[in-house]
Amino acid sequence: MLQETILQQKVERNKLIQIDYQPRCYHEQVEKYLKSNLMKLITGPRRAGKSVFSLLLLRGKRFAYLNFDDDKLLKEFDEEHIMQVLKEVYSDYDYLLLDEPQNLPNWDLWVSKLYRRGYNLIITGSNSNLLSSEMASLLTGRYLSIEILPFSLRETLEYRKSNFQPALPEDKADFMLQVEDYFHYGGYPEIINNRDITESYLKTLFDSIIMKDIVRRYKVRKVEELYQFATYMISIFTSPFTYSSITEELGLSSKTTVQKFCTYLKNCYLFFYLPRYNHKLKLMQKAPQKVYIVDNGFLSSSAFQISENKGRLLENLVLLEFIRRKYEIGKNLFYYRNQSDKEVDFVVRENNVVRQLVQVCWDMSNPKTQKREIGSLMACAKDFPNGELFVITWNEQKEITMNAKIIHVIPYYKWCLSYSRN
Known part of the structure; x- marks a missing residue:
């Protein structure tokens, strides 16, 4: 047999x-x-x-x-x-x-x-x-x-044999439609060329991860609580949370249960938790973490009833790209909030020095939006004088000079495709 x-x-x-x-x-x-x-x-x-x-x-x-x-x-x-x-x-x-x-x-x-x-x-x-x-x-x-994560933007475009440098306007429009498709529906290989089944596929996959990778492996008895918790975490993606805040919000039995569920969902790669940067480890551990999900398809699928927020979806993609570039969460990748509560989405540390500060903003065409995003970035940059400054947008590219610092504004797709592992 x-x-x-x-x-x-x-x-x-x-x-x-x-x-x-x-x-x-x-x-x-x-x-x-x-x-x-x-x-x-x-x-x-x-x-x-x-x-x-x-x-x-x-x-x-x-x-x-x-x-x-x-x-x-x-x-x-x-x-x-x-x-x-x-x-x-x-x-x-x-x-x-x-x-x-x-x-x-x-x-x-x-x-x-x-x-x-x-x-x-x-x-x-x-x-x-x-x-x-x-x-x-x-x-x-x-x-x-x-x-191995779901396909990156580059891998998805290569799979579809896309032209990375379209010259004609109609080719550029088609290229951006493919980038937008990835933005909404993610990179799970089996549905890249079959978007009609995205919702049912991802719902089934979600159930399979919960049941096979968590319930069966960790012998979880409170299955309904686990589903409730995981669905709630999807709804607050890119937002800060603490174990205590979730325990209270969901009325769960204990903070220990929340900690366990967080660990299980992290171990099976469904969620990632980004800590707030602090020189003191104890303060870093006490600060709220921000939650991200492994693929945007889970967020855009109506099966999970998440209202669309393009800025948050873009931020989630940027976090995933950093992971693909082998940055380790909590080791050399964090978010940061200064003493005045100004926040930058990502800080990248190399050799114990913060080398990059990265803000994510869907659209900075509105002067008020640009002032807010650049203001937060510049305020946080005061604490990291060696940090190179970036704003990742959907489709804007320019350089802004402020206080003798250059801020590189770059579209998400160019930021992704310009990176080489070699």
């Missing part, structure tokens, strides 16, 4: 590697690590393309494949028997791809054993806390971790 299951998974694997997929921008970075003995951890939200990315990485190479999102495999699992069957099914292989092994009880002990035996492992998982503390200690310096 186990052999039949693994044979069936091999058939599925062989079909998948024949499909012509959109290459991800992480590919070249990770491929050079394949021949090393490092364990490769590919993490990210459900349906973002982790398995496809791993298969693309291993295409043309000899590898065995086990998918632990398959209930049959979970029920039939026996660690010695499964390795024997793998030898029979694949005869010889250089890599072992384990898809979502955290669904397996005590999976980390088994994987640690495989690592010690010399297997070259590629592991995917829809949990940012993929390694237990014990396994992380064991493997310190011996694994590479990479996060």
Whole structure:
């Protein structure tokens, strides 16, 4: 029975590697690590393309494949028997791809054993806390971790074979329509060319994340409370919150419950929490965090009944782009509010020095809006004299000089497409 299951998974694997997929921008970075003995951890939200990315990485190479999102495999699992069957099914292989092994009880002990035996492992998982503390200690310096998010704007446009530098007005208009489509509906690969199913797809995906990645994994009993909490967090995206404020607002049983739910939703990559920058760690931990969601499609889908606010949607996209650029929330990416309650959306720290202050504003054509946004940016910039100043807009580009400082105003799409990982 186990052999039949693994044979069936091999058939599925062989079909998948024949499909012509959109290459991800992480590919070249990770491929050079394949021949090393490092364990490769590919993490990210459900349906973002982790398995496809791993298969693309291993295409043309000899590898065995086990998918632990398959209930049959979970029920039939026996660690010695499964390795024997793998030898029979694949005869010889250089890599072992384990898809979502955290669904397996005590999976980390088994994987640690495989690592010690010399297997070259590629592991995917829809949990940012993929390694237990014990396994992380064991493997310190011996694994590479990479996060796969839904498609970026660049990847979406490449997938659609868009012209990045349209010359004719009609081509520019078509290009902006595609950028706007991404702005509203996000980058989940399966719906980029099938927007008619966006609402039902994302509702089903949301339910799957809640049930499979949280309720089942963490044995949550208060399922209705969890749904209520997650839906509320979607409604306040880009807004500051504290555990106490949510506990009171939703009438939940305790602040501890809120803390747990926040952790669960963060670990499954549904939400990100951006702390307020402060030189003192204790004050930073006490300050409100701002909540962001992993894809704008969840926000624009009427399934979640979120009223559109273009400025907030744009801010959410900018946060996601920073994450794709490997900035780490709470380590070198924050928001900031000064003592006069002037706020800047993002501050970027490098080598313990704030190097960039980034404000997000949909449209600064109104002089009052420009005065407000630039005023907040300049007020906060006084605390960070080495910071380069940016305002990311929808479609405005210019430079503003104020108090001997240059403020770079740049459209979101140009900011995204100008970035190179190399």
